[in-house]
Amino acid sequence: MKLTGGQIVAKALKANGVGYVAGMSGEGSWALVDALLTTGTDIPFIQVIQEQNAVHLADGYFRACGRPMAVLLPVPLAVSKALGAMATALADSSAMLVISGGSAGHWPETMPPGVSKEHVRVSAIEQLPQALRQSFDTMFNSRLGPVSLSIPTAVQNTSIEVSLPPATLRANSDLQRTDSRLAECAAGSMLGADRPATVKDRASCPIKDSANDAPPLMVQRPLTELKSVLERDAIVVVGAGSIQTVVREVFPADQSRCHLCATSVGTVGWAVPAAIGAKLAMPARQVVCAVGDGDFLQSMQEMAVCVMHSLPVVFLVFNNSGYVSLSDVQDSLNEQHRAGEFNLPDGKPYSPDFASIARNFGLEAWRVEHASQLNPAFIKALNSKGPSLVEVITARSSRVN
CATH class of the missing domain: 3.40.50.970 (Thiamin diphosphate (ThDP)-binding fold, Pyr/PP domains)
Known part of the structure; x- marks a missing residue:
């Protein structure tokens, strides 16, 4: 099967139980957004208004149910507005995968400390499957926390002949151990899901x-x-x-x-x-x-x-x-x-x-x-x-x- 880098990322997110991706589309993320909406992946993309709020959104999601979301930034993480939000998630042990795009030539030499558990740079499409598995393992090993993954647009758009059944993309960590409410979250994670009308009989109060x-x-x-x-x-x-x-x-x-x-x-x-x-x-x-x-x-x-x-x-x-x-x-x-x-x-x-x-x-x-x-x-x-x-x-x- 011939897959682009963006499609490999989407398949890895699906294999690891990611139900939503929040972020912003742009020149550094269009290929990833398109891959998320491909038939067979169908991971809802939640477009936010400001970059840092995508991280806060994923933070609240994890705290509520114990499952990680992915965040998609259209620029390299070190020049984005999301650094402070990631530091908040790290301080409170909130797990998520933050994927940033952009050009490899614009990557800063160093990342500021205290932002994520690990920052992984991918320079070739062949590195993607291992980098994605490693990222999910890292966020759940020892103390929980966010992991950042930089994937330049060239890698997102490159195609490769590869066979990637879900098992080869799935992390080794047992994500099911993180929270007793995971089954509840998985059963009701659809956008616009019905909710009980708990105070319907009093709704007409002036x-x-x-x-x-x-x-x-x-x-x-x-x-x-x-x-x-x-x-x-x-x-x-x-x-x-x-x-x-x-x-x-x-x-x-x-x-x-x-x-x-x-x-x-x-x-x-x-x-x-x-x-x-x-x-x-x-x-x-x-x-x-x-x-x-x-x-x-x-x-x-x-x-x-x-x-x-x-x-x-x-x-x-x-x-x-x-x-x-x-x-x-x-x-x-x-x-x-x-x-x-x-x-x-x-x-x-x-x-x-x-x-x-x-x-x-x-x-x-x-x-x-x-x-x-x-x-x-x-x-x-x-x-x-x-x-x-x-x-x-x-x-x-x-x-x-």
Whole structure:
């Protein structure tokens, strides 16, 4: 059989149980994207808006189900925007294969340390099968982590006569040992899979606006209301900052892989794409991304991925016009202007209208300013057939009460 380098990669991904590839197409990756969509391979390609978010998405996918995704970058890894995202995955032992393209002549001499468990360069198509097996073995040997594989466009497009049954491409590592939920993940990993209507009987509740509620809301109240309507096995993907502490208080960890966060690094912008990955991994479970407004601004463009693939992720955005964690730290240093606040020139708080932005992306969205609006908004969001967003206006300081 005559195969291109791109087709060999696609067959290896299929043989090793990779269900999705996230990334961006470009001059350095077109051959690989075409190979993924070839009959007999049919691995869905999840186009993201920014390179680093493809890695975060794969990170969330692995944390939710224990199976690795592949990431496809159109440029050499060392010059991409994905290095920080890979360092986050390495710090938290999240396994994935990151494949980068480009021209062999543009490869940097060295890769920065602390980015991946191993970086493999392939200079000839004959090296591909062994390099792919080695990459999967490496990511699961000893401590789990990402492995990067550089395949120049010349190798992707070169053809070779070769016989490659799946067994010759499959890694030696027993991937089935990594997580007890792998069978669940494999059984329900289709895009747009059906999910149970868990709060359907309450979906028609109107959203009331009560002037008697005493603003501003603290983060604890919305999370407590959310917990009351979530299924027990719902996955809550948590953004960076003090919100992680509140989630641990409100949601005791009594279920495997129910609370996901970038614990070792606390990467801002991680939660949104990670939540999308978690939904791809566990389509039958509710997935909520709880994130602050500053964090959300880093990667909110990936809402488009949810719309394009009809992924019903609920984004819960706490809008306090800034990075509350940073503001509280500097409170005693400068009462007039605290670092991390979003302000207009006259000192008034500034904030985008996230609910309106989400609607323009194609999501259903609600803006909550009073406690009485929380429960109806959450019920409507969880019953949405596609992605949705609930924006909650919260106190600027976590010390208000």
